[in-house]
Amino acid sequence: MTTGPLEGVTDSGGTVGKLAVHADGPVIQTQALTKRYRSDVTALDGLTVSVAPGITGLIGANGAGKSTLIKILLGLLEPTTGRAMVFGIDCGRHGEQIRTLIGYMPEHDCLPPDVTATEFVTHMGRMSGLPATSAKERAAESLRHVGLHEERYRLVGTYSTGMKQRVKLAQALVGDPRLLLLDEPTNGLDPAGRSEMLDLISRIGTEFGISIVVASHLLGEIERICDHIVAIEAGRLLRADTITSFTGASRMLRVEVDEGIQALEDELARRGLSPRRQQRSILVPLVGDATFDAIRDALADLRAPLSRLELSRHSVEELFRESAGAQAPGQPDLVTTEVPDVR
Ligand SMILES: Nc1ncnc2c1ncn2[C@@H]1O[C@H](COP(=O)(O)OP(=O)(O)OP(=O)(O)O)[C@@H](O)[C@H]1O
Ligand SMILES: [Mg+2]
DSSP: OOOSOOTTBOSSSBEETTEEOOOSSOSEEEEEEEEEEETTEEEEEEEEEEEOSSEEEEEOOTTSSHHHHHHHHTTSSOOSEEEEEETTEETTTOHHHHHTTEEEEOSSOOOOTTSBHHHHHHHHHHHTTOOHHHHHHHHHHHHHHTTOSTTTTSBGGGSOHHHHHHHHHHHHHTTOOSEEEEESTTTTOOHHHHHHHHHHHHHHHHHHOOEEEEEESOHHHHGGGOSEEEEEETTEEEEEEEHHHHHHTTEEEEEEESSOHHHHHHHHHHTTOOOEEETTEEEEEOOSHHHHHHHHHHHHHHTOOEEEEEEEEOOHHHHHHHHHHHHSTTSOOSOOSOOOOOO
């Protein structure tokens, strides 16, 4: 939730208090960020990542460290070691200033049941430093934006889960933030509600032109609205990439032959493809029509009897496993829990 004064923030860069806001560089940067809650719980483990402007999916299984990272970015939790910065400002040292730039939607239900949505969001606007009249106006705008205009005078306690999630989003927006940190915004919603919430988040990103981080354990669910993905597991970075390279890498051709699989694998490699054996199949990254041509020619040259050729997707878990291996050679396998793939 936004707290603190808003003065000093200008549209492009500018300052907050006496601190320069670097709007042109990465929105978020962490360097070897580690958080231990007790000596035996390491929630973040040397996480180094940089988040560009746009909508970023923060993906990880339960307990991966998503909420911990968000709270450190808000300056609400202190890292054990390492650093985190938002717009170039150190989160550990300048939490109060940073919170004036961020709208935060917490993971858990945290709404007071016995006030109206208007009262609550106006109050949060006041908390973020807005004068009374502006807070009221901004609250009305935010509630309209999330589709709660008609219902804004109802007590929050009478709202459905979907409406409560929207109030949480409205209060995150009310202080006119530069960055939104949304912790599992689709929690508790049915499939239609999830889809509407994601559309709403996507529209906010486009219309307000602000950066958004959306934490989720379902990559398949949020990938359609994201420009970038940061995947973490057990507090470590699995992969940070643009969504196109994530989904692009997932296009694979599965080739199966009745006999001579080793010879075919060798031949495909000789033709410059990157074949990989998976039990009785060969997986070949699909680059374009040339991939089909090369497979056809290899089969013809070897007179290999083709039994199956199909487009297959990497499972998300496979992608994670590969990138974990690539980024941390010699390290133990980082993927120990399943990240569900709902596609
Ligand atoms: N206050 C705390 N005290 C002790 N351990 C904690 C605390 N908060 C989180 N943890 C532990 O730190 C790890 C990371 O938790 P975190 O809540 O950041 O994960 P998450 O990715 O947000 O998970 P979820 O998807 O379940 O929300 C977990 O092992 C969790 O049990
Ligand atoms: Mg969490």
